Amino acid sequence: MSIFGTMKTGVSGMNAQANRLATVGDNIANSSTIGYKRASTAFSSMVLPSSGGNYNSGGVSSNIRYSISESGGYSYTTTATDMAIEGSGFFIVAESRDPDAAQFLTRAGNFARETVEEPSGSGVYKTFLKNAAGYYLFTPSQATASSNRFSGSVVEMPGNDIQSTPTTAGTMKFNLNNQTKIAPALPDLPTAENIWKTSMTGFGYQGVEIVYDFTFTRTAANEWSLTVTDKRDPSTVLVGPETLEFDPVTGALNPATGDLTIPLVAGQNDDIVVSLAGSTTQNTGSTIMSGGLNGNGASAVKDVIIETDGSIYIQYQNGSKVLTESRLMLATVTSPDNLNPVNGNAYSASNTSGILIANDPGTKGVGNLMTKTLETSNVDIANELTEMIESQRIYSANSKVFQTGSELLDVLVNLKR
Numbered sequence: 083m084s085i086f087g088t089m090k091t092g093v094s095g096m097n098a099q100a101n102r103l104a105t106v107g108d109n110i111a112n113s114s115t116i117g118y119k120r121a122s123t124a125f126s127s128m129v130l131p132s133s134g135g136n137y138n139s140g141g142v143s144s145n146i147r148y149s150i151s152e153s154g155g156y157s158y159t160t161t162a163t164d165m166a167i168e169g170s171g172f173f174i175v176a177e178s179r180d181p182d183a184a185q186f187l188t189r190a191g192n193f194a195r196e197t198v199e200e201p202s203g204s205g206v207y208k209t210f211l212k213n214a215a216g217y218y219l220f221t222p223s224q225a226t227a228s229s230n231r232f233s234g235s236v237v238e239m240p241g242n243d244i245q246s247t248p249t250t251a252g253t254m255k256f257n258l259n260n261q262t263k264i265a266p267a268l269p270d271l272p273t274a275e276n277i278w279k280t281s282m283t284g285f286g287y288q289g290v291e292i293v294y295d296f297t298f299t300r301t302a303a304n305e306w307s308l309t310v311t312d313k314r315d316p317s318t319v320l321v322g323p324e325t326l327e328f329d330p331v332t333g334a335l336n337p338a339t340g341d342l343t344i345p346l347v348a349g350q351n352d353d354i355v356v357s358l359a360g361s362t363t364q365n366t367g368s369t370i371m372s373g374g375l376n377g378n379g380a381s382a383v384k385d386v387i388i389e390t391d392g393s394i395y396i397q398y399q400n401g402s403k404v405l406t407e408s409r410l411m412l413a414t415v416t417s418p419d420n421l422n423p424v425n426g427n428a429y430s431a432s433n434t435s436g437i438l439i440a441n442d443p444g445t446k447g448v449g450n451l452m453t454k455t456l457e458t459s460n461v462d463i464a465n466e467l468t469e470m471i472e473s474q475r476i477y478s479a480n481s482k483v484f485q486t487g488s489e490l491l492d493v494l495v496n497l498k499r
Contacts (some may be wrong), residue, residue: 084138084139085487085490085491085494086487086491087130087138087139088139088483088484088486088487088490089483089484089487089488089491090139090141091139091140091141091142091483092480092481092482092483092484092485092487093141093480093484094128094141094142094143095141095142095476095477095479095480095483096477096480096481096484097144098123098125098142098143098144099473099474099476099477099480100477101123101144101146102123102144102469102473103470103473103474103477105120105121105122105123105146106466106469106470106473108121109121109461109466110461110463110466110467110470112459112461113459113461113463113466114458114459115190115427115459116190116191116192116214116427116456116457116458116459117154117188117189117190117191117192117427117456117457117459118154118190118427118459118460118461119148119149119150119152119154119189119423119427119459119460120148120149120152120459120460120461120462120466121146121147121148121149122146122147122148122149123144123145123146123147124144124145124146124147125142125143125144125145126142126143126145127140127141127142127143128140128141128142128143147419148419148421148423149419149460150418150419150421150423150429151170151418151419152460153168153457153460154189154457154458154459154460154461155457155458155460156168156452156455156456156457156458157455157456157458158454158455159454159455159456160454161194161454162385162386162387162388162453162454163193163194163195163211163386163388164191164192164193164453164454164455164456165191165193165388165410165451165452165453165455165456166189166191166451166452166455166456166457167189167191167412167443167448167449167450167451167452167457168449168450168451168452169447169448169449169450170414170418170447170448170449171412171413171414171443171447171448171449172187172188172189172412172413172414172415172418172429173187173188173189173190173191173213173219173410173412173413174186174187174219174220174221174222174232174411174412174413174440175187175188175213175217175218175219175220175428176217176218176220176236177216177217177218178218179200179210179218179236181235183218184430185220185230185231185232186217186424186428186429186430187413187415187421187428187429187430187431187438188213188215188217188426188427188428188429189427189457190213190214190215190217190426190427190428190457191213191455191456191457192213192214192456193211193212193213193219194211194212194213194214195209195210195211195212195385195386196209196210196211196212197209197210197241198210198241199241206241207240207241208238208239208240208241209238209239209240209241209383209386210236210237210238210239211236211237211386213426215425215426215427215428216426217426217428218236218237219236219237219410220232220234220235220236220237221234221235221236221237221408221409221410221411222234222411222413222440223235224440225439225440225441226437226438226439226440227413227431227437227438227439227440230430230431230438232413232438232440237394237408237410238408239383239386239394239396239406239408240383240396240406241383246285246288246289246377246378246379246380246381247285247376247377247378247402247404248285248286248287248346248352248377249284249285249286249292249346249354249375249376249377250346250352250353250354250355250376250377251354251355251356251357251375251376252282252284252354252355252356252357252373252374252375252376253356253357253358253359253372253373253374254282254296254342254356254357254358254361254370254373255358255359255360255361255370255371255372255373256280256358256361256362256368256369256370256371256373257361257362257363257364257366257367257368257369257371258278258298258300258306258328258361258362258363258368259278259363259364259365259366259367259368260333260363260364260365261365262275262276262278262300262368263275263276263300264276264300264301264302264303265277265299265300265301272299276299276300277297277298277299277300278297278298278368279295279296279297279298280295280296280298280368280370281293281294281295281296281313282294282296282373282374282375283375284346284354284375284377285375285377285378285379286346288380289378289379289380289381290379291379292312292313292314292346293312293313293314294310294311294312294313294320294344294375295310295311295312295313295316296308296309296310297309297310297311298326298368299323301325303330304327304328304329304330304363305325305326305327305328306325306326306328306363307322307323307324307325307326308321308322308323308324308325308326308342309321309322309323309324310322310342310344320344320345321342321343321344321345324339324342326339326358326361327339328362328363332362333362333363333364334361334362335358335359335360335361335362335363337359339358341355341356341357341358342355342356342357342358343355343356344356354375356375376402377402378398378400378402378404379400379402381398381399381400381402382398382399383396383397383398383399384397384398384399385397387403388410388451388453389453390443390444390450390451390452390453391442391443391444391451392409392410392411392412392442392443392451393405393409393410394406394408394409394410409442410443410451411440411441411442411443411448412440412441412442412443412448412449412451413438413439413440413448414438414439414441414447414448415431415435415436415437415438415439416435416436416437417434417435417436418435420432420434420435420436421435422435
């Protein structure tokens with residue numbers, strides 16, 4: 083047996099346990115870090131050739147592994163931009179807003195709004211989503227990455243400036259009382275007992291509020307006439323008279339009636355398409371059962387709303403919300419545990435992690451998006467403390483091996499004296 087080999091083996095054992103203690107320390111330090119994945123140390127033996135009665139001690143080598151594919155727990159919040167993934171997907175993030183910035187994957191979904199003037203001095207403000215580590219949420223324009231990069235851009239939305247959105251569509255599901263008296267034939271004019279009126283509010287250019295008045299006149303047993311006017315100018319008819327036919331048995335609106343098209347503003351080509359599907363005429367009071375027009379008046383941005391399908395909306399102070407062009411997608415790789423960790427609980431692709439593929443949340447195995455939720459670390463403190471005590475004892479034992487070898491070496495040296 084080689085005394086030097088024994089001492090070298092003791093050193094390799096101490097180095098291996100030092101690495102293990104380092105991973106334990108990192109795990110404990112990051113046990114409260116959102117999206118952190120624990121590191122662990124795997125050991126393998128080192129064997130040197132031996133012959134006959136001569137044994138050459140080898141040692142031990144250590145290899146660091148990351149349990150990236152292992153999910154942590156979930157904590158629930160009240161912040162609309164906090165997100166977590168139930169499944170194997172990752173958020174795609176960029177190091178900066180620059181189109182050529184480095185891209186990474188992360189499970190840390192603690193995003194917050196960052197509103198900046200861009201370009202500087204332009205007076206135009208834009209909002210981005212940035213997590214606690216400083217990475218920007220990225221939306222790819224392609225499903226498969228090329229050279230471990232997606233084409234696309236960071237998620238971008240209007241800033242805190244005043245915004246308005248013209249009305250483009252709506253729904254109106256109504257019931258018309260079939261006991262309403264039928265209007266007299268021309269030239270006699272209908273009276274209040276032949277008519278039912280209601281209104282809906284939309285928004286025109288620059289957030290101008292427009293009230294559309296709907297006038298329903300019963301013209302036959304199963305037939306009504308509809309006209310639409312702008313409350314600001316009742317003399318100008320925007321729609322009608324349109325004939326609405328109802329089934330004589332069920333009272334349901336004839337599907338052939340189709341949608342109602344209303345000019346946003348008289349004389350303009352921007353139309354509002356209103357669906358009348360599900361409307362009826364029954365022996366109950368005339369009423370709007372459900373419906374409304376989209377769009378919003380001039381209002382400041384209040385918050386960002388992210389739906390579980392990846393749709394991103396801007397919510398305004400007046401309660402309305404508008405769909406943005408950006409969309410959240412999740413990425414997957416074949417071997418997530420082979421990703422390379424980088425600062426900020428993020429990961430870069432490696433030669434052994436597989437191809438990066440992006441899909442909508444809830445599809446093709448990327449996992450489900452959970453909003454107002456954060457994924458906690460997958461560190462078990464009790465397990466880490468157990469490993470720390472065990473590693474400390476093994477380190478001490480290896481130091482004893484080294485110390486014993488050193489003492490034997492002293493005996494050998496003293497033989498000359």
